[in-house]
Amino acid sequence: MSTTAVPLRPVNKGGLALLWIGLGLLVAAAAVWALFLSNAPQIKLETVRAGTGATPTDTDVAIIKYEGKLADGTVFDSGDQVPxxxxxxxxxxxxxxxxxxxxxxxxxxxxxxxxxxNTAQGPIPANSDLSFDVELLDVKSEAEMQQMMMMQQMMQQQMQQQMQGEAGGSPQP
Structure with missing residues (x-):
């Protein structure tokens, strides 16, 4: 049985130093990245009652019931079945x-x-932390919402036409 030897070239000291410098820079970059991301502002979400339905995405319309408050407890907005x-x-x-x-x-x-x-928005002062009580009632796609809105508009127009027809009535002899 014969063995073939493959000659390995020795690593020069300059290449080894560059390898250690690169590794050190990588570790330093990772530490800086972790430090800044850990201090990034984050939302806090508490579950009052767990839901079992769908979760909305960026392209969906969420139908919610909500109440928005400032940090001092002042209610600045609320709504029921808001898309x-x-x-x-x-x-x-x-x-x-x-x-x-x-x-x-x-x-x-x-x-x-x-x-x-740092921008004030209506009753919300600049640099305000906000809290919301939210009930997620439903999730619809934007296309479904547009279709629903068109149907509502058509129904309203029909009702108005009926009311105008009843108000005008037919002339009496």
């Missing part, structure tokens, strides 16, 4: 909705950086 396009909301609200399930009730806390930042 909201998930991908077009403030970043913190959108992130929270995408973690909810239909049928669930949640408490969502949004830091100012993921809400309106």
């Amino acid at each position: 909201l396009p998930v991908g077009r909301m403030i970043p913190g609200f959108s992130q929270g909705l995408k973690r909810m399930h239909v049928g669930g009730k949640y408490r969502l806390f949004i830091p100012a950086e993921l809400a309106y930042g």
Whole structure:
């Protein structure tokens, strides 16, 4: 039996030093990345009642019941059966909705950086942390919502035409 020897060239000291420098830079970059990402603002989502239905995506419309409050407890907005396009909301609200399930009730806390930042928005002062009590009632695609809205408009027009016809009536002899 014969063995074939493959000659290996020795690694020069300059190449080994570059390898260690590259490895050190990689570790330093990873440490900096971890440090800054761990301090990034994040939402907090508490489950009041777990839902079992679908979870919305950026392209969906979430139908919700909600109440929004400032950090001092002041209610700045509320609504019942409100359709909201998930991908077009403030970043913190959108992130929270995408973690909810239909049928669930949640408490969502949004830091100012993921809400309106240093811009005042109506009754919401600049740099305000927000909290919301949210009940996710349903999730629809944008196409389904447009179709539903068109149907509603058609029904309203028909009702108006009927009411105008009844009001005018036919002339009496």
